[in-house]
Amino acid sequence: MGEALVLVRNLEKSFSGEKILGGITLEANRGEVVGIVGPNGTGKSTLVKILAGVERPDSGEALVRGKLSLVYQEDYLLPWKRLRDNLCLGLRFRGGDCDSLPIAKRLMIDRFLDKYPKEVSGGTRRKAAIARALLFDFDVLILDEPLTGLDTESKDTLLSIIEELAESGKAVLIVSHQLEELFRVAHRVYVLNGRPAIVTKVLRKEELGKGAV
């Protein structure tokens, strides 16, 4: 097993006195694609925000080793910047060249690069948010509902990219309700359930896709 790049131990979080996360423990290793599934409101996005450092846990640990790139459930594209400039935020930060963007071509959004976010479809905005995250330099990629709104070809492309990232030694953590697609790429899937949420099942590669949830 590879080195753990995401480590969550006994993580607890309450909002307004109500416990949402009731002691979550999970990990994602170098070279792994790990899924998190669970009903609406279980606390999956809260877990992602704690890993990102934008929410503070009440107790327990949530660690990311190395550089993190993240796609939130909301696209958070800057409305006053064209897609190209949105995509290039990370690249320019590192002094990179933004003229040719192969990832935009691969995700089939290259013809929209001169448009503003409000001028393109929801699926195109989603792919732009994903492309922006992929253009950062990272060890760990966390994707919160990346497949929502994507057409079949775009989903297939994104799943191929995710597999390649894992093969190149990144850890990829995906929150998704799209179980069939998630199970195609995940090495392990954590099932969260209940209020407060706990991990009720861990599905391994060999069990995935067999109606195990």
Ligand SMILES: Nc1ncnc2c1ncn2[C@@H]1O[C@H](COP(=O)(O)OP(=O)(O)OP(=O)(O)O)[C@@H](O)[C@H]1O
């Ligand atoms: N900042 C906050 N303040 C108060 N309550 C919050 C806050 N953030 C999340 N919650 C509550 O915590 C619960 C878990 O929300 P969260 O968005 O993490 O769930 P989720 O599993 O990602 O849901 P979904 O599948 O619908 O995306 C919800 O009841 C939500 O209203």
